[in-house]
Amino acid sequence: MTDVAVIVPTLRRPFDLERALRSLFAQKDVDGRLREIVVVDNDPAGSARAGVEALSSACPVPLIYRHAPRPGVATARNAGLAATEAPLIAFLDDDEAALPGWLAALIRAQMSTEADVVFGPIVGRVPEGTGWARPYLERFFGRDGPAHTGLIPEPYGCGNSLMVRATALPGLAPFDTRADHAGGEDDALFAALSARNGRFGWAADAWVEEYAPAHRATLKYALTRAFAYGQGPSQTAASAQDWPGVARWMAIGAAQAIIWGLASVALTAFNRPARAETYDRTMRGIGKLLWMKGFEPHFYGSNEIARLDRVQRA
Incomplete structure (x- = not known):
């Protein structure tokens, strides 16, 4: 079969x-x-x-x-x-x-x-x-x-x-x-x-x-993706017009951003490698807060074509 x-x-x-x-x-x-x-x-x-x-x-x-x-x-x-x-x-x-x-x-x-x-x-x-x-x-x-x-x-x-x-x-x-x-x-x-x-x-x-290609295997790229992943639950709730759900996810995001943001400050002060994980969780929290249009990073489609064209011309 x-x-x-x-x-x-x-x-x-x-x-x-x-x-x-x-x-x-x-x-x-x-x-x-x-x-x-x-x-x-x-x-x-x-x-x-x-x-x-x-x-x-x-x-x-x-x-x-x-x-x-x-x-x-x-x-x-x-x-x-x-x-x-x-x-x-x-x-x-x-x-x-x-x-x-x-x-x-x-x-x-x-x-x-x-x-x-x-x-x-x-x-x-x-x-x-x-x-x-x-x-x-x-x-x-x-x-x-x-x-x-x-x-x-x-x-x-x-x-x-x-x-x-x-x-x-x-x-x-x-x-x-x-x-x-x-x-x-x-x-x-x-x-x-x-x-x-x-x-x-x-x-x-x-x-x-x-x-992961070299241009993606960077902390900046990963954290931008983490922000986009964080946007997902809030955007899904908004698409379904589940406004209480949006409010709940935004509240969760605010808590995550505060808790993990403070942890990031502490770990950065001591130059600990674990700070990458706390940066990630902070960005996911911020993403739940800033889920609206205009805050969406673009990784695919015409933006990726434009990036590849720039690389080819360089």
Whole structure:
């Protein structure tokens, strides 16, 4: 029964994309269930086409290329869904590499838990020379979870996940394209699934490695992302017009900002490496307070295209 498709969105990362795809070609013990791999090229210039075509002969299943020229993370995920009719959808980001038993572990976990979405652990990898914040950055780009496979109360992010299409991905375009540039496209999706009594699962042995590029493996970038992550609960409540919920999250954010902000001052005074963690928690608290439009940092879409263009011209 070939019922699983893996979707890999990509944007001008040819080396990373090849690493991600070759890790998928090497998957073991999937018992013929992998139907196809879909690469969604989010570069307006379609720069990934040649690389995908060159790798197609090495792929054990159909390798599908789709061009989504409008830059945006939600748009790319929706385009990948439109390219396949598989009832089970796995997502692997282009900066990730899956261990050989990754997909089999996700499938086993979904079967045993009957969860609508299953997530797996991530090992963060950052370049050499990242300085005193390296341990924090490795944890930031990684993902920890329970030691054993089972149901979990809260979701993680789309990277390294397996979803039941009928229940977790309703409609033709389930990812909200308003999140194209800031990210968090899965927050509203999973909040709606939770409201429908959907179930989330954890596959303890579905490992991937995430390789942070040098421009992201910095304390500044990680803290900006932490701020954006903090905005998520408040924004989700606001989207649902749950104003008491917004007020509650803002109150939580204020408390976090004060407590962890004071801890940050103390740790900074003594130059302790642990201050990176308290900076992170402070920024997440501030994000819950400043969730409104105008405060959203943009990591994807046209902003990322502009950054890549600047790098190319330099």
